[in-house]
Amino acid sequence: MKLSPVLLNLLLLVTVGPVIARPAEDSLLVRYRRMALDYDDDLKAAAKRIEACAELERAARAERIPTLSAGGDFRYTGNPLEYSTELPVVGPLTLEGRHWRYGVSATLSQPLYTGGRISGAIRMAESETRMSESQHQLLRSELCYRIDVQYWTVVARRERMAVAEEYLRAVADLERIVRERVEAGLCDRQELLTVEVRHNEARYRLLQVRSDFETGRMALNALIGEPLEAETPVSGFLPEIGSGASEISGAALHPEIRLAQERIDREMNSLRINDAKYKPQLQLAANGGYFAPGYDFRPDLSPNWTLYAQLSVPIFQGGKRHRERRAAEYRIGMAADDLHRVETQLDLEIRTARTALDEAQKRVVLAASSLAKAHENERRATEKYAEGAISISEVIDAQLYRQTAQENLVAAKTAAKIHHAELLKATDAYRLR
Known part of the structure; x- marks a missing residue:
């Protein structure tokens, strides 16, 4: 049996085309992912948040280091203290304070025991850093998913545009055949009018899918940071997904699960920090400076220094500690419930994406x-009409069946690509790409 050029091209597209074109197409998609990752403002802000959390983590560690502070003091007293007494032998003695009092000092302090407040703050800061990293990874995965969906949507619209162009050519060829038959007196002019109406509908459909393709490409340009009017290259057809794609395995631990786990750790550290307020606090300090009046009632600046240890022991807080602890325990329970919800939701997303992908590949x-079969049916119907064996309506129906079959194939391949992207996102496989 002799195959028509259209059917031969279709078979080559389905079999050889994806194998040849897929590396170039994958490289385009990878390129657009990288462009979007470099352009997205939310991702840039998430990266800055990681750096900010890292700085706060270093600041929390700095609380273990001794602190040095300096200060000054200046006072004027309108009525200074005055003391008079009568001493034996010596006689009357009068001591009078000065109006002016001033000085400068420096204090060096070192916390010795804070009830776990400093270590809890450090762990809290570390948890915040890990949370910001997980949020960054979540945004990255979501952005890659959006790029994949938009890219395959644009490719699908371009393929639908090719389908519309092919249908327009087929209707134009049929119109030429019918016109020749009308001129030869072999059929009624009504058949020509019917085909001309179909020809106009094919043009209308082509204009519609072409507009959809251009708007889709503009949306893709907006994601990757290109000018909206840029003619960004995309593949001409949707490649088929290889068998076993639904068995893809992603990262060991999804960032959304890590984020939920870090929320639990953060609440536990918050509990430790809160408990530390109700434990003894001990610090050692040294203070030195120059003061006037100095010791022994010296009028000028005189050096002096002090060493001291400060201990603070909370005794009674009216039940505040108990209430705050219970509130923190409730928050820990809420975070644990959220972790269970995330695990359940991710398991559902993975199973749903795998099932949908398998079904789409079958479609x-x-x-x-x-x-x-629709191509073969169209070819036979066209040949029989040229021989006068069937009516024009049967040929038109055959063309519509073929166009519908092409649209169904494009829709099935699009669904498979989108479900594959959903599986990559649900398994965090984008991090491995």
Whole structure:
């Protein structure tokens, strides 16, 4: 059996085309992912948040280091103290304070025991850093997913545009055949009018899908940071997904689960920090400076220094500690419930994406088989009409069946690509790419 050029091109597209074109297409998609990752403002802000949390973590560690502070003091007393007494032998003695009092000093202090407040603050800061890293990874995965969906949507619209162009050519060829038959007196002019109406509908459909393609490409340009009017290159067709794609395995631990776990750690550290307020606090300090009046009632600046240890022991807080602890325990329970919800939701997303991908691949095979049969049916109907064996309506129906089969194939391949992207996102496989 002799195959028509259209059917031969279709078979080459389905079999050889994806194998040849897939590396170039994958490289385009990878390129657009990288462009979007470099352009996205939310991702840039998330990266800055990581750096900010890292700085706060270093600041929390600095609380273990001794602190040095300096200060000054200046006072004027309108009525200074005055003391008079009568001493034996010596006689009357009068001591009078000065109006002016001033000085400068420096204090060096070192916390010795804070009840776990400093270590809890450090662990809290570390948890915040890990949370910001998980949020960054979540945004990155979400952005890659959006790029994949938008890219495959644009490719699908371009393929639909090719389908519309092919249908327009087929209707134009049929119109030429009918016109020749009308001129030869072999059929009524009504058949020509019917085909001309179909020709106009095919043009209308082509204009519509072309507009959809251009708007989709503008949306893709907006994601990757290109000018909206740029003619960003995309693949001409949707490649088929290889078998076993639904068995993809992603990262060991999804960032959303890590984020939920870090929320639990953060609440536990918050509990430790809160408990530290109700434990003894001990610090050692040294103070030195120059003061006037100095010791022994010296009028000028005189050096002096002090060493001291300060201990603070909370005794009674009216039940405040107990209430705050219970509130913190409730927050820990809420975070644990959130972790369980996230695990359940991710498991559902993975299973749903795998099932949907498997079903979409089955639809691709079925749609490809139907398309091959629709092409053969269209070819036979056109030949029989040229021989006068069937009516024009049967040929038009055959063309519509073929166009519907092509649209179904494009829709099935698009669904498979989108479900594959959903699986990559649910398994955090984008991090491995």
